[in-house]
Amino acid sequence: MSMAIDKKQSVERLKALPQVQRWREGNYEPGAWFTSKPAEEGGIWGSWGHRFQPNRRGVSLVELNRADRHPIPTEGLGLLADREAGAEPDAPRYDYPLREKYQVWSYNVESLYEEAMSRQWSATRDIPWDKLAPLPEDQERALCQFVSFLHTVEFVPGDTLPFYMARVDPSFSEVRLFMSSQCADEARHMEVFGKRMYANGGGPGMEPGAEALLLFDPRKSVLPQEIAKTVSNVNPTWDFLAYSYFVQMIGEAVVLDFFRFGEFLGRNPCDKEMFRRIMQDEARHVSFGTMRIKYYLDNAPRREREEASEMLHFLASACEASGTGFGLLLQPSAIEPFALLAAGSLGNLDKGWDVVREFWATAVEEYINRCERAGLPRRGRCMLPEEAPF
Amino acid sequence: MANQKVEFPSTQWFQALAARMNEQRAKYQNFGFVTARAVFRVTATAAGNRNFGLVFDGFECLEVRELTDGEIAQFDPDWTMEGDYATWKEMVxxxxxxxxxxxxxxxNRLCLLxxxxxxxxxxxxxxxxxxxQLFSFQAFIDESAAVETSFA
Incomplete structure (x- = not known):
């Protein structure tokens, strides 16, 4: 391909730019960024006079925001800039679909982000791989299938979070930062599961179908087809709120329970520490989703709040009834290896299944508790059986 | 002090763990900061149920104190970890x-179910x-390996 412009023309064009002409004429007087007053005084500089004393942890967003005399705006500016930045009148503004604070904020987003940064780890360096001990072949096979399943699960948020992140107004940078940290977490989980599969004499197991269960698949629903179809059309992509319920509050809550169970089942320091590290990350994601739903339901305009609450209850009933999220606990390729690991050997499978049954009851109770905290009371309405259906 | 036996459960025992945590900042910094108000509850001891309220902040345990049952709510814990004396003893x-x-x-293994x-x-x-923040709490409890413990 040939360019329609040569180098000489390119140089001439650059020289013709007004600011370049000014500099070429020796006029180096700084522009509005230097001369303008802060917005509070009627200028177009952002804001001025901020000071912050580092605390024990350094400079944390929690204290930084607390010390700021300007509250976080309820509506984003549509600028690709800090929320207190100034702008020329003709600065480009963008119509971000998620531009209201109540649509994106979470009560604990600043502290969760700081915690996420503080607790980053390396799948290469921080797992005691040298302490991985050989397992009996049936146990290694079960563990490999279990981590193959979890490896697949990680694709769901990893593939979908950036879609929403790019739609959040940059005025709420804390939300974008947290979502970025979650993307990094999911990538690291995928990495560590991938490494574990190959590390101890086994290898990747079977594709487990986990992604479809998390994203709602009417083919695997126990709902009547007409209802399943309706719910399927209420797709998680239509609204960030529904997404937080689908993925962060129910999906990742179940996955958090899986990770806790992974630690429970681990027989050597390597597997134990791997799941302990991952569990910490996942618990942050669940906490963000839970407190984001609460913020929405506490702060949305009244009518929207009522409609959102109704929609979330509908989604919750549909998810619970159809096995979205908790369906992961009914997925043979995940739960059977789970039971075998809990049993310790094929000869003790019944004992392994007893542990899985207990685990189901714990997971359901914690899910209901989180719904309660989010302002979405499901106790008495939850369609999930309190006891395992097997 | 390091060679003196510390009785479990007691404020002194948890303070010994706290002291070990606080003198190993680099180790705990590697795990990430901890912000928690925790109650460790030991039931069915010879003296009845015992509660210990611990405040973690940053990379340190700032406070350890024994609480009566009635004082727990005022302490406002994020979480309470509870088990009987025999299980605590076995773990330690x-x-x-x-x-x-x-x-x-x-x-996690002891709590999951x-x-x-x-x-x-x-x-x-x-x-x-x-x-x-479990990685830090596990490391904190594991500090007991270096504490000479006697049991009531």
């Missing part, structure tokens, strides 16, 4: 024997702090 002895909890005696230990609280998102 196991940590001493192995230098850290073996696979059957990690906090609600027995023999149970983690609970008023607010599930605050209970989830236990899972979010």
């Amino acid at each position: 002895q196991n940590i001493k024997a192995h230098g850290e909890a073996d696979p059957d005696h990690t906090l 609600g027995h023999p230990f149970r983690v609970h609280g008023e607010d599930q998102t605050r209970v989830d702090v236990f899972y979010r």
